[in-house]
Amino acid sequence: MRRPTIHDIARRAGVAKSTVSFALNGQPGVSESTRRRILGVADELGWRPSSVARSLSSAQAGAVGLVLACETADPALMRLVAGFESVFGPREVGLLLQFAPRTELAVYHSWWHQRRVDGVLVVDVRVSDPRIALLGELGLPAVTLGRSALPSVSLDAETAMRTAVGHLARLGHRRIARIGRSPELVHTAEHTAAFLDAARAMAMESAVCVTAEPDAAEAVRRLLAARPRPTALVCDTDVMALGALGVAAQLGIRVPGELSVLAGEDSPLCLLPHPALTAVRVDLHSYGAAAAETLRCLLAGDRPPDRTFGPPCLVERGSTGPPVS
């Protein structure tokens, strides 16, 4: 099947191809009758613009990029990506995905040189992240999920942690712990600070934060080996929360009686175990969409304000309850 070009339309309508271009783009300089004739022919031929040709002359790639560092199939990421897509998809802006465990910087370089993308979304921002500097240097428009020197959209860690810790406080917990992802992540750092703040505000007896890297189950085991043992555990991700439930089951610790488990993100996974996981729900799809919207603004030439996304809300299920001493 041969795809029609504006040249074909021009020939068929008996006009110059520049006229066709003007007519199709609603530019002035074409009489109404000619415009209608051209649109008719274009429709008849089933013409659609070649994104490549348009990109070349407009110097716009018509795509945005996302580089993923981890090969670990984080379910949460997929929902973020779906959120990105909900903004760009309908606008016919492609979403280019690349996995690059250790070569993220090279990918950005490559994309920029090849003019493959108009902008990028950056997830899992680290403290003093080299990507931020590079993107600024290249002048490649970017929006980060998590605060950075670039335009960003971030989660409301304070409210999230106040919600989580407040819930546990109301249930009567006095010794709480939290397990998060790598401490190098801005997300983790912010949530750790917010967790400790909230714990102080609620006058917790103890509040400790540990990292799930490299082995989340081992980290949970160590936490639960402490004496006195924390009676509640806030897990940054739902996967960690599932893991915590597993460790508790293995150690014969009853949930929620002897240990309350709270997931810092909600997803269908939280419904699977018994008891189901109480979670702080963040709408990752909307979060992703908000980031995409911000990038869209940036690409349109505005300087979008940094946004905080939220607030999260608590979804109470069976994995949290009053501590039994």
Place this chain on the structure above:
Amino acid sequence: MRRPTIHDIARRAGVAKSTVSFALNGQPGVSESTRRRILGVADELGWRPSSVARSLSSAQAGAVGLVLACETADPALMRLVAGFESVFGPREVGLLLQFAPRTELAVYHSWWHQRRVDGVLVVDVRVSDPRIALLGELGLPAVTLGRSALPSVSLDAETAMRTAVGHLARLGHRRIARIGRSPELVHTAEHTAAFLDAARAMAMESAVCVTAEPDAAEAVRRLLAARPRPTALVCDTDVMALGALGVAAQLGIRVPGELSVLAGEDSPLCLLPHPALTAVRVDLHSYGAAAAETLRCLLAGDRPPDRTFGPPCLVERGSTGPPVS
């Protein structure tokens, strides 16, 4: 930062831009000394080809597409995608992702018209899938994951189910059940047939297959309400298996004593619960890579043979054991 073009190189090296193109692409017709000079200048200027310009003249998009129907964040999908990427990423072929719950066909049409992609990968093939017909009609190169009229790579359902059922048979199970995804999926249909075959071959007393749609937990509950109750349950996905463990816990059914649970795919999720899930391991990353490799052949002009990927292997963990009557 201005990006250098071959025109810049040509001016600097004092040659025509066609000569630069030949030199950079290793074409004959350029003397060795000129070629070296041009490569030197290109290197000095930090030149990289514009993918857009190259696409326009070569009539190749330099990208392949993937349309996802489901917004449900299936962790398995991410690993497949990572597998695709492991083939295309290093070759600087972009992976374009689009979520299109009900407009998949429109996306293919649009991509084809816009010349956005050179080919597509199709996941979750359904019986009599309209996408297959459309792709054939458009002549858009495609590889399906799961058998179809198009070039495909599929899983070895027979071996997988023989492995799973054989394991259960050796443990002494006589009444087994299986829960799978939508029966419309080719993947499900093939695994159902293979499961029933294997059950017959092992002279099972009973072997029933149900679908997890729309509510997997409810389906498991119904299965476990049957009398006599099946003593083992094969779950097509690891998420379903987690759900089955949850339901069993809720009903007070001990795993693996009263019910063995086996996951049809392995992932880190299988390690989370206690007992951890015995699984039939399929390397989804390699499976995705095999599909991508097949598409690459197709794009290179070969007609690749349909491949079966496998065989899977059994990873024994705690969720399966001899039935206690």
Place this chain on the structure above:
DNA sequence: GCAACGAACAAAACCGGTTTTGCTCGAATC
């Protein structure tokens, strides 16, 4: 009645590559 103007369109340049064609010149052939 003639210059000035603007509407409507054609023609051409451009984006940054690839590919075809054409030209020049030195070496080999007869």
Place this chain on the structure above:
DNA sequence: GATTCGAGCAAAACCGGTTTTGTTCGTTGC
């Protein structure tokens, strides 16, 4: 010594759009 021939390169066409520049012609103003 005139004729091929081919190596090495320049020039131009091309991909399919967008954008700038030119051209024609009817209308308006003085």
